[in-house]
Amino acid sequence: MSLTEILPPLLPLLVGVPLLMGAIGAAVRKNKRIRHAISLGTLAGLLAFSILLVVVTHDGTVLAHQVGMWDYGISIPFVVDALSSLVLMIISILGIASVLFAMATHEARARFYHPFVLVLMAGVAGALMTGDIFNLFVFIEVMLLPSYGLLAMMGAKLGAHGARIYVSVNLLASTLLLIGIALVYATAGTVNLAELRGAAVEDPAVAVAGGVVLTAISIKAAVVPVHGWLTRTYPMTSPAVTTLFSGIHTKVAIYAIYRIYSLLFDADEKFLWVALLVTSLTMLIGVLGAIGEKTTRSILVFHMISQIGYILIGVGLFTGLGLTAGIFYLLHHMIVKASLFLSTGAIEETYGTGEIDKLGGMLKREPLIAVTFMVAALSLAGLPPFSGFVAKFSIIQATLEQSHYWVAAVAVLVSVFTLLSMLKIWTGVFMGSAPKDLEERALTYQERMHGKRYLRVQAQAESPTLTIGPPTATMSAVLAGERAVKVPMKLIIPGMLLAAITLFFGLGAELLMTLSETAAENLLNPDGYVEAVSNA
Template identity: 55%
Template sequence: MNSALLPLLVAAPLSVAGLLILTWLPLWLSRTLLLAPSAVTLVASTALLWQTRDGSMLSHNVALWAEGVSIPFVVDTFSALMLWTTSLLVLVCAAFAIAVGDDKASYFGPLVLVLSAGVTGALMTGDLFNLFVFIEVMLLPAYGLLAMLGSLRRLKSGRIYVTLNLLTSTIFLAGVALVYGAADTVNLGRLAGAAAESPMVATGMGVIILALSVKSAAVPVHGWLARTYPSTSPAVTALFSGLHTKVAIYAIYRLYAVVFDGDATFLWIGVVVFSLTMLVGVLGAVGEDTTRSILVFHMISQIGYILLGVALFTELGLMAGIFYLIHHMIVKASLFLSTGAIEHTHGTGALNRLGGIAKREPLLALIFMGAALSLAGLPPFSGFVAKLTLVAGAFQAGEWVAAVIAVAVSLFTLMSMLKIWGGVFWGKEPEPRRPVEEPQTEGNGATSVLVRPKVPTVMLIPGVVLAATTLSIGLGATVLLDLSATAAANLLDTSTYVEAVLG
């Protein structure tokens, strides 16, 4: 792929979003245009992965403006991996939204496309201020998606989400201002290693990483995630789970590697905070009684695993963290979509109002179980490789307590997944609340019988795709491990990235 085409990965979804807003199109065409940009990005990111697999990079200054004026777009193995995964998730989640009819809501398609454009820009930019801008482009449509779909709780959750992100964005911008005031630049290439030379730059970057930690829902600033994500529609929850917090995590990896140059002085803070995030998240899931609330707390816990990789900041730790990041994005979206199909069909995600689904719908049960076992870290799924590599990295770095916590949390994760399995799939079918009257074949009367709806097959396809992906990653783990190792090497030695940013 030619580096001059990189800006099109942002411009294409924005252009299609504008077209959907300004013109009336038949439903089938609108749906096609909703899916097309993500499909194109998926193909393009596959090409980018092939080009960067050896550690090389592609860079382009938008509109060929000089460095310092233009937006620098740089793609290495890490950002190419993220582009591939995020485009896959947008494509699959949009397909699920079409299957359940969420896309019929006003401006759903344009909002998703603007969201994906913001994510793509944030993953490619080599400039602090433009990182802030693209994150805001990502967040603005999220406010609309959160408010338009889901239960009535979404209104209260929307206020929390908007307030939290506005405050965090202000903190982020204040950090950018501190860095610019101290270094007279926000270009990542010129900021390489600057935190070690300037206490003011280190302070500004600390403020930025604090803001990103809030956006990634690390403990103790994690409560907003549990109070907002379960309130919107399952399709939007799955979409958010794979994009919002993960872009913040990507930015933490990138900024700490480039600006702090992996300075070991502050790593112990990350080990403590992220170990607590693993533990607090999984314990929070124990007391929940709906599928999505359990999965959201597990999402917090898994964020601790992912961020532990950057806190170790060794080659094995970074490789494990990146592998874990890609694995988690796919698995968590699969779980949200499979349980979301149940919630949409049966009208509830409460464990005590569901049961016996495995007997009636074995394929759905198989999809959930595959993703659940992967989340818990059992072979042959990708979660086993991710956790084994991360625990090995923690032992190698001498962080024994973090490694033990990671293993213990895996057991609690498995218990929580079995809790969902026992309540939703393997449990006893609840008594019907509204029996359906069906005419008898003989006689004049009617009888009340229980007619339980089945999840339409079209709703299962997105979950099948992602569950099959995590199984494929687990069985062919060498491919992703090699790419993650290359990405980790680029973070340990940022000289090539810096040169690419500077053009």
């Protein structure tokens, strides 16, 4: 038997195994090492399976399975092609990186942290594989429930106001999504995506219903003008949770927009001008919002919104090159943004603040973090030889190909502002001299967060004064006046690995571009998708 015959019946395991391992992890009360091993092992298995799916689908193959062996049209179809397998692979990488970071900050010591993450990943896998829009809603809700749990674990740091916004907006969007799905079923008689192919083109009522669905998903994707919830919640969570959410929630919504427009609207050109207008506004408003922010994470969150605009240009063009560029940009952005969140998050977790005017001199103090941030920041700005250059060049080339010169102009302008924003973080956090009270504030923060007593040094010309200090600081170093605070290597490694991946994506762009081209072809011509579902 070939892999194309073996793999389809195994697709439900991508949902079932994380759910099962999450339940087992929740049952482990005291041994955090077992919970760590269960979580990382499950995520590694998910990554290995997704890589296998990428290999199998790289030539345009579509895998489909009717869950429960019910007949077509009744059962829940799971469908995997190049696009869904690529997104799942990148999300698995981000899941591992964010969990490693949470373990380093001791956030993952909480009993239910790993179970929440695994249930979240189960929902992601289901949302990426499902072949009908009702079960898309179900799996999005599976994603949201553990997300609420992760936010609740942040408690005092997030605050009731931010949590209320996150929950309220997502409940509203979910309600609107369910209404849209009900309207689709009422007008088209099915929610199966394969059966819905072209239904919105043939029937205006279905088009209206599909518009409601896309509006609800756009809220979850934080597309302008329904983006405000993102900037008022993500900066208030922990860096690990922000990294995880940035690579999952909005990106699954973007995937859904690509998939639904390809099938339900059959890439109908008469609606594309709306998408181009919205994406251009999203690019511009997102980057302009970043200019006035004063913390590293709030700047990066506004840039998330801006980059979402770039990604959705692929839908607005819906050409071979446009879709290829949009998909490449999606994959690149997930890695780069996570790397930036983790590198600045390492500083925040060590020095107790992400406020730019309270930091400085990190290039000298933390050279590895500086290099990691620089690689990801230059990639985000779109400079060669990083993946961001390939992504933005391809997007601009695709807009020019269709004579959308104004969209290309906005994309170039936004790239300039993006670079300026990255320079703002660079000069404020990494250049110059560190504030005199930086180390004192960092020690106070570490004592408050971890309940440890730290060594403080008051270096005097004649006789240094010693107080309590960190276990890792040697007495001779402290007496010599050396600093006691340093970002531990375990906080640096996750962001550094992701920065290395974006460099690989830039230097080896042909491989990822080829895979993105296959995914784009599946969207342009979904015959293979429809046939695989109907024959499963």
